[in-house]
Amino acid sequence: MNRKILLIVLLLAFVGYAAWTFADSVTPYVGISEARMAKSSVQVKGLLDKSAPAPYQEGEDFVFTLQDEESGETLPVRYKGTKPDQFDEAYHIVAIGKCEGENFKAEKLLIKCPSKYEKQK
Numbered sequence: 001m002n003r004k005i006l007l008i009v010l011l012l013a014f015v016g017y018a019a020w021t022f023a024d025s026v027t028p029y030v031g032i033s034e035a036r037m038a039k040s041s042v043q044v045k046g047l048l049d050k051s052a053p054a055p056y057q058e059g060e061d062f063v064f065t066l067q068d069e070e071s072g073e074t075l076p077v078r079y080k081g082t083k084p085d086q087f088d089e090a091y092h093i094v095a096i097g098k099c100e101g102e103n104f105k106a107e108k109l110l111i112k113c114p115s116k117y118e119k120q121k
Helices: 002-025 032-037
Strands: 042-048 056-058 061-067 074-080 092-100 103-112
Touching (some): 032 074, 032 092, 074 092
Antiparallel strands (some): 042 061, 042 092, 061 074, 092 103
16 A cells, blocks of 8 residues: 555656646747747747848857748847858748847747748749
């Protein structure tokens, strides 16, 4: 009987820890205005803002401006790293990180390019 209780307690502790770890690792998609207010890491999807200065490397940071496809709102992004492959062909860019001051500090960038397998219009 004592062994069953210990096994149940350990199982519940493991399930609780796994759920807490999973919930902590989930990063929600938000718009630019929500990203500015977020306290934790979020994902922001947008287009490269063509009206802003061209993307450039500043020390260890790759700097560019993301534009919300729906609202048109813009967000300066600083990604610690070099310009990703296929950045120039990107259709959408997803920046994962959080705002620090006026800039969005991206930990990761996901580049979404038009598929070469899609039918041409």
